Amino acid sequence: MIAKLVIDKKREGHALGSAEIREFIEGFTAGDIPDYQMSALAMAICCRGMTERETADLTDAMMRSGRCLEWNLDAPTADKHSTGGVGDKLSLVIQPLAAACGLAVPSLTGRGLGLTGGTADKLETIPGYNASLSLDDFSKTVAEAGVSMTVQTDEITPADKKLYALRDVTGTVASIPLITASILSKKLAEGAGTLVFDVKCGAGAFMKTREDALALAKSLVGGAKAAGRRSAALVTDMNAPLGAAVGNANEVAEALAILRGEIDQSRADVGLCIELAALMVSLARETTLDDARKMCRERLADGSAMEKFSAMVKSQGGDLDRFERMMHEPVSKFRVQSMRHGVVAAIDAEKVARVAFRLGAGREKAGDRIDPRAGVTLSVAAGDKVSLGAPLATLERSGGPDGLEAAAAELLKAFTIVPSPIERRGLILERVE
Ligand code: URA
Numbered sequence: 001m002i003a004k005l006v007i008d009k010k011r012e013g014h015a016l017g018s019a020e021i022r023e024f025i026e027g028f029t030a031g032d033i034p035d036y037q038m039s040a041l042a043m044a045i046c047c048r049g050m051t052e053r054e055t056a057d058l059t060d061a062m063m064r065s066g067r068c069l070e071w072n073l074d075a076p077t078a079d080k081h082s083t084g085g086v087g088d089k090l091s092l093v094i095q096p097l098a099a100a101c102g103l104a105v106p107s108l109t110g111r112g113l114g115l116t117g118g119t120a121d122k123l124e125t126i127p128g129y130n131a132s133l134s135l136d137d138f139s140k141t142v143a144e145a146g147v148s149m150t151v152q153t154d155e156i157t158p159a160d161k162k163l164y165a166l167r168d169v170t171g172t173v174a175s176i177p178l179i180t181a182s183i184l185s186k187k188l189a190e191g192a193g194t195l196v197f198d199v200k201c202g203a204g205a206f207m208k209t210r211e212d213a214l215a216l217a218k219s220l221v222g223g224a225k226a227a228g229r230r231s232a233a234l235v236t237d238m239n240a241p242l243g244a245a246v247g248n249a250n251e252v253a254e255a256l257a258i259l260r261g262e263i264d265q266s267r268a269d270v271g272l273c274i275e276l277a278a279l280m281v282s283l284a285r286e287t288t289l290d291d292a293r294k295m296c297r298e299r300l301a302d303g304s305a306m307e308k309f310s311a312m313v314k315s316q317g318g319d320l321d322r323f324e325r326m327m328h329e330p331v332s333k334f335r336v337q338s339m340r341h342g343v344v345a346a347i348d349a350e351k352v353a354r355v356a357f358r359l360g361a362g363r364e365k366a367g368d369r370i371d372p373r374a375g376v377t378l379s380v381a382a383g384d385k386v387s388l389g390a391p392l393a394t395l396e397r398s399g400g401p402d403g404l405e406a407a408a409a410e411l412l413k414a415f416t417i418v419p420s421p422i423e424r425r426g427l428i429l430e431r432v433e
Helices: 003-011 018-030 035-048 052-063 091-100 119-123 135-145 158-169 176-189 210-226 249-259 268-285 289-301 304-315 320-328 349-359 404-412
Strands: 078-082 105-109 147-151 194-201 230-237 245-247 332-337 342-347 375-378 391-397 415-418 428-432
Touching (some): 003 018, 003 035, 018 035, 018 052, 018 158, 035 158, 052 158, 078 091, 091 105, 091 119, 091 268, 135 147, 147 304, 158 176, 194 268, 210 230, 245 249, 249 268, 249 304, 249 375, 268 289, 289 304, 332 404, 349 391, 349 404, 391 404
Parallel strands (some): 078 194, 105 147, 194 230
Antiparallel strands (some): 230 428, 332 391, 342 415, 375 391
16 A cells, blocks of 8 residues: 555545555554654545545544453443533533443543543543543442443553544544544444434534534444444534533533432423433334333433432442542632523523633643533523523632633523524434434
């Protein structure tokens, strides 16, 4: 394989052969193919696209660039991946809920870069929680607690790590085949037999349009099935934040409230947790979706999902009592109030996330410190009536109150309040099975 000829071929719009793709990725991972040739191929893929077969080959080559886990457990294995959104703490509920329904859930997750923290950042606000397990300890936790959430190690898909760093600086992130191979190679290497995807769409999401989100969902599900896994996806709305909390520790507190049954199952975000967990259960256990939904509702209500979450936290060194005490420690707060009577028509997820970031909830570059208590907690949802002076949200952060008032003025711009009622819309936009 001559790298330049492979780049030429893709630039001219031809499909690459399986061996060409495999050898290119092997060469890049080993350092034999330089970054500039990989970047050129990524740009050619961006411009010319890839067939389903090429995308599957690219995914497979990237998956094989590192360690691939295998599970020999009695329970069927499954995981859920979200493309990420504002206030998206759903994994903290869905993964233990699926475990409570008899699945083994190995979930390699990420730290956030940008406006808000990732699932690992949220979990790490629980004092003692180790989100950097070795793969052996990860396997042990899944076997013992039924579920584990930890950061992906460098042993998994090193080709993706190297390639993503290049794509980030060469304008080659926005390509469905490259995004599919990146996400899917990591999830396939994790070894779960069932993979469910929550592809977010809207102002607060990576995919801004419904068409792009649907194309990615189809590509992920098609790729997972081509690799022999059971798979389905939902395309879900991410124009407003999910739930009330946007931050890190406050999101964990909200997830705990859902797991403890303190938030009604009819709330949209709780309903989405049930729907995604039910998809995992129905695919992995070969039951109807209705039976799986019923089981998920019961296991959430009877505390079994909370037990699974507690078992995982304990097994990974975390202390939920200390977390509760931490949440009672004083922080600086500022309340945002409505400037008019009316109905909340929209809450701009991206604007809320920018304010949470400004308070310290996200990191600009890898290694930056996150303030676990920084964030925004909404008091209203789209469709709610508000009166003049009614609370819309509370801003919080550790340390002094400097800057909170200015951040509150920014946050106010996230709310659109209109005089007449609006139609409440559900979160699920599309289903891909
Ligand atoms: N998330 C990933 O892991 N990879 C991409 O390419 C885009 C989003």
